[in-house]
Amino acid sequence: MTEEKYHYFDMPIGELPEPTPVSARRRELARELAAINEQLVRLDVDEAALMAATEQARALRESLEGYSHRSMRDILGRLISGQGNRQDALDMADFEILSGPANVMSPPVTFWLDGDVVRARATFGRAFMGPPGKVHGGVLSLALDMLLAKTQDFVTSLGMTGTLNVRYMAPTPLHREVNFEARLVRLQGRKLFNEARVFVDGVQTVAASGIWISSQGDYRLRPEYAHLANDSDVA
Incomplete structure (x- = not known):
């Protein structure tokens, strides 16, 4: 079956295709990180607990830094030409500020x-x-x-x-x-x-x-x- 193609100017604003398995996992990770950020606001805890949490966060960051990032220029180029795939469409919208379900800053x-x-x-x-x-x-x-x-x-x-x-x-x-x-x-x-x-x-x-x-x-x-x-x- 031929995969659906996505065009940038035909994509409804703020609406997303069904997530791919990769996007679903990125959204899940983002929600956990957002929940951590919510807990951190005025967190009443001692220095030792904060030091332990910081080490865990640092270890996670360092593990993720070993991976590359998909090129936004290439993604946008395919979408503008009408040749974007579902992952391209998701990568375009999943990280929108406030609405992107894979954006830690989003409610969403x-x-x-x-x-x-x-x-x-x-x-x-x-x-x-x-x-x-x-x-x-x-x-x-x-x-x-x-x-x-x-x-x-x-x-x-x-x-x-x-x-x-x-x-x-x-x-x-x-x-x-x-x-x-x-x-x-x-x-x-x-x-x-x-x-x-x-x-x-x-x-x-x-x-x-x-x-x-x-x-x-x-x-x-x-x-x-x-x-x-x-x-x-x-x-």
Whole structure:
């Protein structure tokens, strides 16, 4: 059976293929390392215990340094030409900050399309704290940047953040499920306007709006989302 090929510009933002065995193990390792990082925050333990843990961590690091890394330049080259394989697609997205399940810095945030709405959810631990017991505003801003970027799944072009405006309405607590939603507002040539909201237990804590700039000419709705043109703001 011929293996599916992946094209960079056709990959849904924040969504991943089923993991290969290698990717599954890397994700598992990342979650264990993330859990260690979570435990380390203000860990109340004596010096001897910390020295022992440091030696274990050093031994693990040194063992991993004996292996090479896959070339990101080669991976991206295959994906842009439409010749990427499943492992290439996973290596591209598995390590995204905040959403990559193989990234130790990721909660992770999970993104998906729900009809005409982009949704996401995450639970942020103490490693993401700003004020006591609350998620750092900069972390939420980063998550919203990624969420709003996914509104480009509705269009044929792909671009970059031009403007991101964030309004903090209430503190967002740690250790609770945080829900995000975003919508495409309108298209204007190479500009895509969007908006987003953040909720915890039904209470809105953050609002955001943004403008994305296409790197591939004017934005156009994908055929499967042509019905969005019924909204007078979306052409």
